[in-house]
Amino acid sequence: MSQLLAFLAVLLTLCSSSVAHELRPGFLEIRQQGPETYDIRFKVPARGELRLGLYVRLPEGCTDMATPRTERTGSALLERRAVRCAGGLDGKTIGIDGLSSTYTEVVVRTARQDGSVQTARLTPDIPDFTILGAPTWTTTAWTYFALGMQHILLGIDHLLFVFALLLLIRDPWMLVKTITAFTVAHSITLAAAALRWAQAPQAPVEGVVALSIVFVAAEIVHQSRGRANFATRTPWIVAFGFGLLHGFGFGGALKEIGLPQNDVPLALLTFNLGVEAGQLAFIATVLAFKASLDRLLALDIPWLRSASAYGIGCIAAFWLVERVSGF
DSSP states (O other), X not given: OHHHHHHHHHHHHHHOOSOOSOOOOEEEEEEEOSSSEEEEEEEEEEETTEEOOOEEEOOTTEEESSOOEEEXXXXXXXXXXXXXXXXXXXXXXXXXXXXXXXXXXXXXXXXOTTSOEEEEEEOSSXXXXXXXXXXXXXXXXXXHHHHHHHHHHHOHHXXXXXXXXXXXXXXXXXXXXXXXXXXXXXXXXXXXXXXXXXXXXXXXXXXXXXXXXXXXXXXXXXXXXXXXXXXXXXXXXXXXHHHHHHHHHXXXXXXXXXXXXXXXXXXXXXXXXXXXXXXXXHHHHHHHHHHHHTTTOOOOOHHHHHHXXXXXXXXXXXXXXXXXXXX
């Protein structure tokens, strides 16, 4: 198993981008204040002084009641508007211009005066949605579940950490314990960060996430040289410790997206379930690929596993330097 996983690690490191978490979704919140008046908050992903060319398209009959305001918040620009829409927005279509030419998504949340909430997920293929008169909770659940899956599957650094664990651990039962410890740990801090019970600066957290990959890659090299270190003997403890930090990374992304105030438990639960589903899908895919090719390939190259670890470590070290330099 270790030889084929090492081969897959080479492929993964070659395909990895030097920037992780660049494809953060935008977040649009429309809150009804009166029969025809609305407050609009639009978080647009940005990097430095550059922002994505995404713009809210309101129906005809909507006009600004005051000059729109823009402020910087984390890795996004927050645009605030107060608008009046003749006849209200029920049954009308809202879109995001420019979304079809990007690879990101926009989460939309509309809150009515009666307390009902509608959530939608706009993609480059579906950049428009219609505001319903009576939205259901299932829309919110599915939207945040899909966002959780998207975040983990596009988070190359988190996947590379999990992949490094697969290379380090050869015993199936120990692998189960380690992945379970990692899941429990990042679920705890994801919830704590999203609910603002515990806070950690996002930039240092992202740096330590990269450092965790370097650490596991180094342990793979030590193991290949016959050194049984603490991480090799009890990898589940290492996974739990670093999982707490990875959870702050997940929580930071969820805070940037935003949680619906009336559906916080539902959105948090389904986002976390989406993260776990994406993680398990990744592990299952790797192991299934290994099983299907085991009879076709016999990779027994002694240096391949160490070379894979060096490749993983180099990419993670680059991320570490890049993120630390941005403090």
